[in-house]
Amino acid sequence: MTRHLLVPMDDSEPARAALEHALSIFPEDELTVLHAVDELEAGYGGEPSAATAAVNEGNESDEFEPEFFATVRSMAAEYDRSVETAVVEGTSAAAILEFAREEGVDQIVMGSEGRSGVSRMLLGSIAEGVARRSTVPVTVVPGGETDE
Numbered sequence: 001m002t003r004h005l006l007v008p009m010d011d012s013e014p015a016r017a018a019l020e021h022a023l024s025i026f027p028e029d030e031l032t033v034l035h036a037v038d039e040l041e042a043g044y045g046g047e048p049s050a051a052t053a054a055v056n057e058g059n060e061s062d063e064f065e066p067e068f069f070a071t072v073r074s075m076a077a078e079y080d081r082s083v084e085t086a087v088v089e090g091t092s093a094a095a096i097l098e099f100a101r102e103e104g105v106d107q108i109v110m111g112s113e114g115r116s117g118v119s120r121m122l123l124g125s126i127a128e129g130v131a132r133r134s135t136v137p138v139t140v141v142p143g144g145e146t147d148e
Contacts, residue, residue: 003029003106007083008096008126010035011068014111018141019072022109023079032084032103033072036095093129100136109139 007022009015022031069085076083088095100108110127131138 004104005029005031006096006100006103006105006108007031007033008036008092008108008110008130009033009068009072011066011071012111014141016071016075016111018109018111018139019075021139021141023076023081026109027079027081029106030084031076031081032086032105033069034096034099035066035069035085035087036092036099037087037089038092038095092126093133096126096130097133100134105136107137107139108134109141112140112142 003026005022005026007015007019009019019031019033022029065085065087072083072085086099088099090098096108096110099105108130110130112125112127127138127140131140
């Protein structure tokens, strides 16, 4: 039976490590890569994405695709796979969990770090928030060096 896996994604090494893990460990499962546009994170020192800028200009987030989705498709092609992509607006952990619930996701695979500095201290770890509140299994993949 094919499962539906969700890989939350930003343009970070930990997120790419999580996608690579999902592609290699779950070769038969359906993958959806999700980017959550979080204006609050950008306000606390995170870098706004192209989708965030588009939403701030009054456009719908689903009309825009982050540039790093090209990297996502390229990574999937290396495994002879395709992935679905989605962009949602909202606080990252809440948006991820809501998408997972609405789309019937069976498991979430995500990177351990994506933010750093003040943004991480004030907002906490998205992976931790998702893992604590998820009703489906969450695999947290370590993703390289940190700046600590």
